[in-house]
Amino acid sequence: xxxxxxxxxxxxxxxxxxxxxxxxxxxxxxxxxxxxxxxxxxxxxxxxxxxxxxxxxxxxxxxxxxxxxxxxxxxxxxxxxxxxxxxxxxxxxxxxxxxxxxxxxxxxxxxxxxxxxxxxxxxxxxxxxxxxxxxxxxxxxxxxxxxxxxxxxxxxxxxxxxxxxxxxxxxxxxxxxxxxxxxxxxxxxxxxxxxxxxxxxxxxxxxxxxxxxxxxxxxxxxxxxxxxxxxxxxxxxxxxxxxxxxxxxxxxxxxxxxxxxxxxxxxxxxxxxxxxxxxxxxxxxxxxxxxxxxxxxxxxxxxxxxxxxxxxxxxxxxxxxxxxxxxxxxxxxxxxxxxxxxxxxxxxxxxxxxxxxxxxxxxxxxxxxxxxxxxxxxxxxxxxxxxxxxxxxxxxxxxxxxxxxxxxxxxxxxxxxxxxxxxxxxxxxxxxxxxxxxxxxxxxxxxxxxxxxxxxxxxxxxxxxxxxxxxxxxxxxxxxxxxxxxxxxxxxxxxxxxxxxxxxxxxxxxxxxxxxxxxxxxxxxxxxxxxxxxxxxxxxxxxxxxxxxxxxxxxxxxxxxxxxxxxxxxxxxxxxxxxxxxxxxxxxxxxxxxxxxxxxxxxxxxxxxxxxxxxxxxxxxxxxxxxxxxxxxxxxxxxxxxxxxxxxxxxxxxxxxxxxx
Numbered sequence: 001x002x003x004x005x006x007x008x009x010x011x012x013x014x015x016x017x018x019x020x021x022x023x024x025x026x027x028x029x030x031x032x033x034x035x036x037x038x039x040x041x042x043x044x045x046x047x048x049x050x051x052x053x054x055x056x057x058x059x060x061x062x063x064x065x066x067x068x069x070x071x072x073x074x075x076x077x078x079x080x081x082x083x084x085x086x087x088x089x090x091x092x093x094x095x096x097x098x099x100x101x102x103x104x105x106x107x108x109x110x111x112x113x114x115x116x117x118x119x120x121x122x123x124x125x126x127x128x129x130x131x132x133x134x135x136x137x138x139x140x141x142x143x144x145x146x147x148x149x150x151x152x153x154x155x156x157x158x159x160x161x162x163x164x165x166x167x168x169x170x171x172x173x174x175x176x177x178x179x180x181x182x183x184x185x186x187x188x189x190x191x192x193x194x195x196x197x198x199x200x201x202x203x204x205x206x207x208x209x210x211x212x213x214x215x216x217x218x219x220x221x222x223x224x225x226x227x228x229x230x231x232x233x234x235x236x237x238x239x240x241x242x243x244x245x246x247x248x249x250x251x252x253x254x255x256x257x258x259x260x261x262x263x264x265x266x267x268x269x270x271x272x273x274x275x276x277x278x279x280x281x282x283x284x285x286x287x288x289x290x291x292x293x294x295x296x297x298x299x300x301x302x303x304x305x306x307x308x309x310x311x312x313x314x315x316x317x318x319x320x321x322x323x324x325x326x327x328x329x330x331x332x333x334x335x336x337x338x339x340x341x342x343x344x345x346x347x348x349x350x351x352x353x354x355x356x357x358x359x360x361x362x363x364x365x366x367x368x369x370x371x372x373x374x375x376x377x378x379x380x381x382x383x384x385x386x387x388x389x390x391x392x393x394x395x396x397x398x399x400x401x402x403x404x405x406x407x408x409x410x411x412x413x414x415x416x417x418x419x420x421x422x423x424x425x426x427x428x429x430x431x432x433x434x435x436x437x438x439x440x441x442x443x444x445x446x447x448x449x450x451x452x453x454x455x456x457x458x459x460x461x462x463x464x465x466x467x468x469x470x471x472x473x474x475x476x477x478x479x480x481x482x483x484x485x486x487x488x489x490x491x492x493x494x495x496x497x498x499x500x501x502x503x504x505x506x507x508x509x510x511x512x513x514x515x516x517x518x519x520x521x522x523x524x525x526x527x528x529x530x531x532x533x534x535x536x537x538x539x540x541x542x543x544x545x546x547x548x549x550x551x552x553x554x555x556x557x558x559x560x561x562x563x564x565x566x567x568x569x570x571x572x573x574x575x576x577x578x579x580x581x582x583x584x585x586x587x588x589x590x591x592x593x594x595x596x597x598x599x600x601x602x603x604x605x606x607x608x609x610x611x612x613x614x615x616x617x618x619x620x621x622x623x624x625x626x627x628x629x630x631x632x633x634x635x636x637x638x639x640x641x642x643x644x645x646x647x648x649x650x651x652x653x654x655x656x657x658x659x660x661x
Contacts, residue, residue: 013077020075021149023132027075027082028151031057031065032122034074034144042143047126049074049085049144052119064152065120066090067177069619069645072124073153073161077145081131082153084140084161085124086641088619092120127641130160137163137640155182163640167223170216171602171634172209172646173266178628180647182266186222187600189231189536191638193574195597197544197590198583199614200604205630206583207241209602210540211653212267213581214245217538218487219271230487231536234520236513238543240495243320246277246364247654248329248357263649273653276365277489278481281316282497282512283372283473285462290500291315305347305469306340313338313349313368320496321353328656331357345477369481371492371512372466373458374474375415388514388561389454393447401443401451404436415455415464422452461501461508478519479526486535492516513547514562517580521569524576536577544582545589563593570597587613600636602646605629617643 024030031053034040038050051074053065064070065087072085094115126140137160153161158174158181168186175181187196200206214233216222225231235242288308295302295311302308317336325331334354342348349368354361378386379402384395405412405421410433412418425433426448437443458464466473481490494509501508520539527534541547548566551559570580570593582598584590588610595613603614608625616624620633620643631647 016077016080017147019080020077023080023082024075024149024151027132027157028073028153030149030151031061031072032150034146034148034150036146040144040146042141047140047143048088048123049126049148050121050123051150052121053150054119055117058120061152063179064176065122066092067623069617069623070176071153071158071162072150073157074126074144074148074150076129076140076142077148079129079131079142080133081129081140082157082161083129083144084127084153085150086127086619087122087124089123090120091122093118128161128163130157135160137161158183162644164644165638168638169213169223170221170267171213172632172648173263175631175645175647177623177645178631178647180263180266184222184267185634185644185646187634187636188638189223189225191600191636192536192538192579193577194599194637195570195574195579196581196600196602197587197594197598198581198602198604199585199587199606200632201585201606203629204604204606205632205648206604207239207542208630208651208655209604209632209648210542210581210583211242211245211651211655212648214242214489214540215268215271215273215652218274218489219268220487221268221271225536228486229533229535231538232482232485232488232490233538233540234482234490234516235492235540236494236516236542236547237491238494238498238509238513238546240320240493241542241655242489242491242540243277243279243493243495244324244656245273245489245491245653246275246366247321247324247656248362249273249650249652249654250328250656260650263647264652267649268652274489275363276367277491278367278369278485279316280369280371280476280490280492280516281312282463282493282500283312283370283466283468284497284500285466286502287312287462287500288466288468291468303469305471305473308468309340309347309349309368309370310338312370313340313351316368316496317351317353317366319499320493321355324654324656325355325357329357331355334361345474346480347476369476370468370473371476372473373415373464374472375418375465376413376472377474379412379418383455385518386515387454387458387511388558388565389457389511390561391447391450391557392561393444394450394454397441397443397447398451400441401437404441405433408432408436410436415459419452419455419459422448426452457506457508458511460506463497463501463508463512475519478516479523482520482523482537483534507546510547513541514565517541517569518565521573521578524573524578528576534577536579538579538581540581540583542583544584544594545586548582548591548594550589550591559591563591566591567593567597586610600634600638603633603635604631620645 032051035050040049070087074083076083095118128137129140130137165186165188168188171185171187173180174183174185198206291311294315300311337352339350351366353364380399384398421433424431425437497509582594605627611621624633634644634646
């Protein structure tokens, strides 16, 4: 190269370096430069850059610099592009190590703070390159130039250089280590249809995250949908956590949560918590007895079905909300207005609840939907689908048995009558029922025993053939309810069901939960076949291991039946804008199909022994095993980088520890 060419190259390099420095000051704060002594490199195994950080800046910014997996950026001298960097390793040395002082001498030396005034050596991996000129983001598939300035990017730059989605449901704030930034991380709505799994140990923040996610979803925060097609959220609530979402958030009354207020403000702005919900109330015979006793207590008329439902409304408020309002929120209920509307499968109980906290009045609106089963409505193939505890043979033969018995004139109007007939067939060899079931149909004895045992769970629970006043309560018309529930929260209160069944009733909440999930899916399928559009529908399954246990974690036939049903619902539901959000403590507790179906995983603090099951990069594994509450790793195909850390605030919706009452 001639001297003239060398001079031109110098001038061009000098101009590019000066421009890189100017850009660095615009888009962040300079904390160092790509090393002039160690080479930057790129190869088939990826690329790496090395840089050093002055000790003063290191101590001021150690939260961003000293954590493996956190992000910085560099302004590449040759391209002028802002390149995101993920820290792979950080090395710190005492000045004695820098000077090569022998160990024998170093051990005799007293502690001296001056030994810490050394540069931190950082190795980082270039990720994405953002061109501010044309706003293009691409993979940083080139070597980074020495002397390129290293910056702590401004918050607004992170969205660009990490390839974060511009629109979607807000998950939380981007976190560098355990430091939240003013950067929202969003999940596009279409990615939600490929389902989500939320994992984490007890108390790490799973339920808080889901509640905040629901609030963001129903407020259409940072995403838009066509008018008339606002999303519907259906929660299968086995712990009563979500029933309380309509109440005031407790932590907001505390004045010491400045950091939480900052996070909540950055994530949610000034949006309000939801103040209304539709709650599906499973009604059992045991609950009816409680309602009669409660009706006497409050001097209520108990004759027609509407009388019972009015009492149900007041009873539900008293048992589900009164203690929280009085004992946790230190408030009081001002008034409860209950009104029953509709008839049959469309009957509902509308409740307007007014309560006050610190002389501030708040109003919530609840719509209770009574839910039970009538044998006349579901007998036959519907009954076979309803019960996941039946073997495959029992499913096939159950409709045949019912049809044959009724053709011979046997009276089967209730589930109890049907079970009594089957027991007669099983234990009375010469009976008419025996001749029909075993002689004519040739059903195996073990199959009949499985039907009796499985349907006995339903009968023992008291949720079949429930009479309120003068009417049998059946399944509500979920199709119509869902059709009219746009931008609304529907909660199936499985905890209330568990409170109102005998102890011997088995896992009746599993039957109801899976039935509702199946009904939501069938509504989507029917409307899709009719070429009708439906709104995005998100089903939340908290404590998912209860309903979809790992192989060996439940009855064999149940696990097979449920996993097959789930696979069908999840895969066919994607194209019909149906999403399932699963939440559980550990990936080893749920069926493998859940891990396969959920393309987005939100991982809160977990036992390191089970993290390997999730295929998490090594730089995150140690962090996730000890990270603070409400910080999580997001793993999803919807992110250019595949992974990012987030922080969610304390719940903006009501969330209470019921164990303190």
